[in-house]
Amino acid sequence: MGMVIKHSSWNLVITAIGFVLGAVNVLLLATTYLNDNYYGLWGYVLSTSFLIFPLMSFGIHNTIVKFYSSYKTKEERDNFLSQMLLWPLVALTFIIGLIYIYQTDLRLFISSRNQISGDYLWAIVLVAVFQAYFEIWYSWTKVHYKTIGGNFLKEVFYRAAATVMLCLVALDIITQTQFIYSLVLIYFLRMLLMAIVALRVYTPVFEIKKLVAVRELVYYSVLMIIAGSVATALLDLDKTMINQYIDIANIAYYNVPVFMATVVAIPSRGMAQIIHPLTARFFNGNQLDEVENLYKRSSLNLTIIAGLLLLLVLCNASQFYLFLPPEFAVALPVLFFICIVKFTENVLGSNNAILYSTNLYQVTLWLGLALAVVAWLLNMWLIPLYGLTGAAIATCVAYVCYAFAKAVYVKIKLNMHPWTRETTVVLLVVVVLLVAFYFWDFPFDKYTNILLKSTLISLLYIASVYRLKLSSEINDLVHKGIEKIKRRP
Numbered sequence: 001m002g003m004v005i006k007h008s009s010w011n012l013v014i015t016a017i018g019f020v021l022g023a024v025n026v027l028l029l030a031t032t033y034l035n036d037n038y039y040g041l042w043g044y045v046l047s048t049s050f051l052i053f054p055l056m057s058f059g060i061h062n063t064i065v066k067f068y069s070s071y072k073t074k075e076e077r078d079n080f081l082s083q084m085l086l087w088p089l090v091a092l093t094f095i096i097g098l099i100y101i102y103q104t105d106l107r108l109f110i111s112s113r114n115q116i117s118g119d120y121l122w123a124i125v126l127v128a129v130f131q132a133y134f135e136i137w138y139s140w141t142k143v144h145y146k147t148i149g150g151n152f153l154k155e156v157f158y159r160a161a162a163t164v165m166l167c168l169v170a171l172d173i174i175t176q177t178q179f180i181y182s183l184v185l186i187y188f189l190r191m192l193l194m195a196i197v198a199l200r201v202y203t204p205v206f207e208i209k210k211l212v213a214v215r216e217l218v219y220y221s222v223l224m225i226i227a228g229s230v231a232t233a234l235l236d237l238d239k240t241m242i243n244q245y246i247d248i249a250n251i252a253y254y255n256v257p258v259f260m261a262t263v264v265a266i267p268s269r270g271m272a273q274i275i276h277p278l279t280a281r282f283f284n285g286n287q288l289d290e291v292e293n294l295y296k297r298s299s300l301n302l303t304i305i306a307g308l309l310l311l312l313v314l315c316n317a318s319q320f321y322l323f324l325p326p327e328f329a330v331a332l333p334v335l336f337f338i339c340i341v342k343f344t345e346n347v348l349g350s351n352n353a354i355l356y357s358t359n360l361y362q363v364t365l366w367l368g369l370a371l372a373v374v375a376w377l378l379n380m381w382l383i384p385l386y387g388l389t390g391a392a393i394a395t396c397v398a399y400v401c402y403a404f405a406k407a408v409y410v411k412i413k414l415n416m417h418p419w420t421r422e423t424t425v426v427l428l429v430v431v432v433l434l435v436a437f438y439f440w441d442f443p444f445d446k447y448t449n450i451l452l453k454s455t456l457i458s459l460l461y462i463a464s465v466y467r468l469k470l471s472s473e474i475n476d477l478v479h480k481g482i483e484k485i486k487r488r489p
Contacts, residue, residue, distance in 0.1 A: 029167070037248055054227075079211060110243070116248065144202055158187070375397075
């Protein structure tokens with residue numbers, strides 16, 4: 001776990017910085033300087049782009065991680081990487097051609113409920129293309145175990161650039177329409193910088209020769225298109241469908257709890273960058289004991305860290321909403337359901353990395369596709385009935401069922417599972433503290449309330465984890481922190 005802890009720690013810090021910038025954007029600047037329609041449009045453009053980007057990438061970002069370590073010579077690896085850059089261009093040419101031919105019909109479809117949406121069809125497409133190649137270049141660095149630079153561009157650069165653009169809107173230098181189009185420029189620059197970072201990490205001799213096992217590569221890539229689309233659909237389909245059933249301004253209200261819940265996903269997002277290539281390497285080296293150990297340790301440590309974040313978000317939810325305009329409170333119930341989704345990502349540890357590194361992904365892929373259809377049907381049913389809360393319930397039910405079905409399948413096929421006795425104890429601690437602190441607040445102003453409540457929850461939680469000796473890695477970090485404090489004059 002040494003390399004995992006090192007990279008995860010840095011990535012956690014980077015992701016946290018990105019979250020702070022995102023908080024400034026989502027909770028302060030956007031609510032002040034964008035009207036609700038354009039705020040909702042911002043969320044719609046990005047969510048829809050994320051839905052289609054796996055198709056644009058041809059699944060290559062996952063193919064690179066799975067197969068790179070299976071090529072043993074430099075010549076084979078250079079040829080592999082060279083072709084992985086070219087394959088998506090074939091898919092892109094075909095897809096963009098179809099979009100161009102049917103653009104009128106597509107615009108009419110996405111603007112059937114909200115007229116403004118149809119004007120940004122090509123912005124959605126371009127963001128998806130740049131996101132696809134960003135992930136491909138990022139995978140290029142992951143297989144060399146260099147994840148920190150890419151994670152900085154992924155988590156911090158975009159949000160910092162959005163902050164600048166929102167400030168320009170506030171100063172009346174650009175319009176709200178120009179802000180939406182600026183997303184295309186931001187994603188292009190991020191992709192370009194990621195390419196520069198990747199080539200500095202490793203510059204191959206670009207050459208095109210016959211690849212070993214081409215049929216297997218193509219088959220895996222095609223399935224990864226579906227897998228990526230399923231995973232994204234289970235998380236982003238809700239905002240896309242809100243646009244089809246209710247006013248686009250509601251996406252602005254929905255964005256806030258989704259963003260607040262994202263803090264719970266910070267640990268898994270930080271650790272995933274290094275876990276995936278490590279798991280692929282262990283499988284290619286037939287080191288199944290290492291795979292299982294990584295599975296259990298990642299699940300436990302992620303559950304511990306995410307548990308604290310879950311408590312801080314949910315127990316302070318009512319106070320957080322006092323910072324926002326009153327109309328945003330309509331989405332407060334959404335926060336609970338999306339937090340469950342994000343917490344589930346952590347509890348499963350390296351489950352996705354295991355599936356994407358073996359042939360097991362084939363069955364779970366079709367299961368995920370079925371549950372994506374279930375999510376679509378649930379959104380169709382629940383959004384007209386319960387609005388934003390209905391969308392959150394649909395996402396939560398579909399995602400949690402999919403996540404635990406994947407864990408059960410890995411258990412059946414590989415006889416591995418992520419849970420330990422310590423994981424169960426962590427979950428009990430989280431439930432007890434959630435029940436104890438959710439329903440009351442200190443009788444002070446919102447700033448003092450959040451500070452006092454967060455401090456009390458953190459102290460009780462950390463003390464419980466430490467005293468119960470649930471994680472040797474976390475206890476070691478606490479010991480090191482204590483030693484550093486003692487050494488200070």
